[in-house]
Every structure is written in structure tokens, then in C-alpha cells.
Amino acid sequence: MQISLVGVGLMGAAMTERLLTLGHDVVVYNRTKAKCEALQQRGAVLARSAVEAIQSSSCTILMLSDAAAIHDAVFAAGKPDFQNRTVIQMGTIAPSESLALGRAIRSGLGDYFEAPVLGSITEARTGRLVVMVGGQAEHVARWNEVLTCFCHESVLVGPIGQAAALKLALNQLLAAQMTAFSVSLGLILHSGIAVETFMTVLRHSSLMASMFERKLPRMLDHDYANPRFSTGNLLKDVRLSLDAAREAKVATPSLDGIRDVFEHAVARDLGDLDYAAVFESVVPQAGHHP
Ligand SMILES: NC(=O)c1ccc[n+]([C@@H]2O[C@H](COP(=O)([O-])OP(=O)(O)OC[C@H]3O[C@@H](n4cnc5c(N)ncnc54)[C@H](OP(=O)(O)O)[C@@H]3O)[C@@H](O)[C@H]2O)c1
Structure with missing residues (x-):
């Protein structure tokens, strides 16, 4: 399946490697392009912007530092069209920031849930993260193939904000x-x-x-x-x-x-x-x- 991943810092790069290892097509975007080079050599496709990455695939993982980085990467150039797109926010941000992000994406006709993780680079590369979902059971059911790239089974914590x-x-x-x-x-x-x-x-x-x-x-x-x-x-x-x-x-x-x-x-x-x-x-x- 094709998955986009925005933010290939320490964790995003390891998660992209994992997706590529499992045979998925991955579109990546990172503010600092040099961090994408090794991933491109392994087959990842480079998007010119976070919005292009989001619009390339039905599902996009955000793995950015914080809410300010998400704003800069995704919303700085205006409000993107998220129609028929799902954004899974997997970095560590505040519950209120996640709720606000969900509102912004839904107002652009997209779908959103959060799935922050426990574990680090090694666990990301080997699919042994603990993935905590804040969203609906339907999110887990619909995107289980993506979530289980990183863990054996995700944990549905509750609605957006609780994970x-x-x-x-x-x-x-x-x-x-x-x-x-x-x-x-x-x-x-x-x-x-x-x-x-x-x-x-x-x-x-x-x-x-x-x-x-x-x-x-x-x-x-x-x-x-x-x-x-x-x-x-x-x-x-x-x-x-x-x-x-x-x-x-x-x-x-x-x-x-x-x-x-x-x-x-x-x-x-x-x-x-x-x-x-x-x-x-x-x-x-x-x-x-x-
Ligand atoms: N490392 C871990 O073990 C771990 C585990 C669980 C959760 N997390 C969480 O996961 C998230 C990512 O962690 P990480 O360790 O991968 O962090 P990182 O290596 O510092 O990577 C941060 C990413 O955010 C991007 N970024 C930062 N500010 C930006 C801005 N203003 N505009 C656009 N992009 C921006 C960086 O782009 P550049 O490359 O251009 O700087 C990079 O892609 C964080 O929320 C972290 O707390 C980390």
C-alpha cells in the first residue's frame, strides 16, 4: 500500500525504513531534504512539500517534533484540501493540540486520529513500538495494516486527546x-x-x-x-x-x-x-x- 510520512527525523526515518522493509510504497517529506537521501536510495519517493505528501496518499503519518512544526510544515502555506485523506499524528503533542489539529483536518474534509508511540529507533525499525490510538475503533480497523507495521497490536486508548x-x-x-x-x-x-x-x-x-x-x-x-x-x-x-x-x-x-x-x-x-x-x-x- 502507499503511505506518506512527513518528518523523517530520528523516528520518522526509522519508521520509513520499516515501511519500506515491509514492501510498502512510501512518499516522504522533510524540511531538511538531506535527511531523505538514504531513504530515497532505498526506494522512498520525495515530495516537494508536506501538502504534496498528504495529497499523494490516502494515509499520511506525521512524525514532527511538536505542534509548531506541524503548523509550519502543513498549514503555513494555507489550508490544504484533505478530502479523502487520513492523517495519523504519531509524534508527541498535547491533547488540546491534537484536538485542534483534528478539527483543522476535518474542516478540510479529511479524517484524523492520533497514534503516539512508546519505544525508540530500534523498536520502530523492528515493528516493536507500543502504538497508543486516540480515535475511534473504526480508525484502528481501517488503518490496522499501517499501525501494525510498527507494533504487534495497537492499543485503543479512547477518543482523540486521550492517547x-x-x-x-x-x-x-x-x-x-x-x-x-x-x-x-x-x-x-x-x-x-x-x-x-x-x-x-x-x-x-x-x-x-x-x-x-x-x-x-x-x-x-x-x-x-x-x-x-x-x-x-x-x-x-x-x-x-x-x-x-x-x-x-x-x-x-x-x-x-x-x-x-x-x-x-x-x-x-x-x-x-x-x-x-x-x-x-x-x-x-x-x-x-x-
Ligand atoms: N526519538 C524517540 O525515541 C521518540 C519516541 C517516541 C516519540 N517521539 C516523538 O516523535 C516526534 C519526532 O521525534 P524525533 O526523535 O524523530 O525528533 P527529531 O529527530 O528531532 O525530528 C523532528 C522532525 O520534525 C521536523 N521539524 C522540526 N521543526 C520543524 C518546523 N518548524 N518545520 C518543519 N519541520 C520541522 C524536523 O525537520 P528537520 O529535519 O528539517 O529539522 C524533523 O523531521 C517528537 O514529537 C518526539 O517527541 C520520539
Whole structure:
């Protein structure tokens, strides 16, 4: 089947590779054309604009950074005709932003639902993402062939906005875990305890998260190149989660602190690097320890 994909950053490129591997025809658009070259070599067709990509296929996946990027890419040149087109928004945006996007697309006679994802590049390439649908059961039924390229079975969370809300609830947990693990590692390094002893005890406890194991080598080596998920995008999610928490009247002091740590990391030019780089803000002296 032919599918368009707008936004071939880290995730969009991996998702396009997955669609191509499964034999689909893929039309891609990206603001920075160079990121499309490797995908074109694998058979993807380049659209000149996001609107052209949307009009090329009955179904378009949006995998852009945020709502501002969606606006710039899709709506900056006017209101496109979405007739007989379905847009599946798979990036991480606020519930209210997703609802507004749905209204804009429906007013252009198109169909819309959200399907934000958990997991990263490796899971995207291998079809092991968790895909959370905010929309109607008919959306899942109609577009199951697309959704199951990225997961075994998608999860229908509820109407538009609810999958976006679930994604934010989960990503604030990711940011909290990353900052908390950074604090623990900073204490361990300062005390002179062997990192392997710390990890052995952690592995035997219910506190263990697989993310700790994956990010530890980067933190010890201070190497955050080739990001899986950027510090800047996780800061965006923390800010969106804070908005959601305020609206839900959930106390925010801990999340305020996490936002401050991520803002500090971005101010230190770590925004485009892997989000494990937040360790450098939590433990700025870490490089001085063995
Ligand atoms: N990476 C992950 O592990 C992961 C996992 C789950 C969800 N997500 C979410 O998925 C979305 C994409 O993530 P990513 O990691 O692929 O991010 P990314 O590598 O930073 O890619 C962002 C994409 O948005 C485009 N973009 C940004 N601003 C734009 C603008 N003003 N106009 C047009 N295009 C613009 C970029 O185009 P250029 O190439 O031209 O900059 C690029 O295609 C984000 O919402 C992120 O939070 C990411």
C-alpha cells in the first residue's frame, strides 16, 4: 500500500525504513531534504512539500517534533484540501493540540486520529513500538495494516486527546527516571562504590528499569552522540506534562525541578544529544571521577 510520512527525523526515518522493509510504497517529506537521501536510495519517493505528501496518499503519518512544526510544515502555506485523506499524528503533542489539529483536518474534509508511540529507533525499525490510538475503533480497523507495521497490536486508548494524554503521563516518568538515576549515579561515583556493585544491587531490586542499563555506558563515557531521543524533545514533553499536571491540579514541584534540569542541559548545548546527557547537568563534576 502507499503511505506518506512527513518528518523523517530520528523516528520518522526509522519508521520509513520499516515501511519500506515491509514492501510498502512510501512518499516522504522533510524540511531538511538531506535527511531523505538514504531513504530515497532505498526506494522512498520525495515530495516537494508536506501538502504534496498528504495529497499523494490516502494515509499520511506525521512524525514532527511538536505542534509548531506541524503548523509550519502543513498549514503555513494555507489550508490544504484533505478530502479523502487520513492523517495519523504519531509524534508527541498535547491533547488540546491534537484536538485542534483534528478539527483543522476535518474542516478540510479529511479524517484524523492520533497514534503516539512508546519505544525508540530500534523498536520502530523492528515493528516493536507500543502504538497508543486516540480515535475511534473504526480508525484502528481501517488503518490496522499501517499501525501494525510498527507494533504487534495497537492499543485503543479512547477518543482523540486521550492517547496524547497517556503518552505525556508516560514520558514525564521517563524524564523523572533519567534525572533520578543521574542523582543515584552521582552519589555512587562520589562515594567510591564500584558502579558494577551499584548495578548488581539495582538489578536485584524492583527499582530496576531497563533504561538504566541502556543509558549507563553513555553516562560513564560522557558520550551522548547518535541520540535515540533528544534532550530537547524530552524537555518539550516535560513542559507539556507540566501543563497537563497544572490543568489536572496535580502538584508540580518535582516536575518543575525536572524541567529546570532539562532546561539547564539544553542551555549547555546538549539539546540535540541523547537525553542521557541530562546527567551532565545533574552531576557536572562527574567527569572528574574514575
Ligand atoms: N526519538 C524517540 O525515541 C521518540 C519516541 C517516541 C516519540 N517521539 C516523538 O516523535 C516526534 C519526532 O521525534 P524525533 O526523535 O524523530 O525528533 P527529531 O529527530 O528531532 O525530528 C523532528 C522532525 O520534525 C521536523 N521539524 C522540526 N521543526 C520543524 C518546523 N518548524 N518545520 C518543519 N519541520 C520541522 C524536523 O525537520 P528537520 O529535519 O528539517 O529539522 C524533523 O523531521 C517528537 O514529537 C518526539 O517527541 C520520539
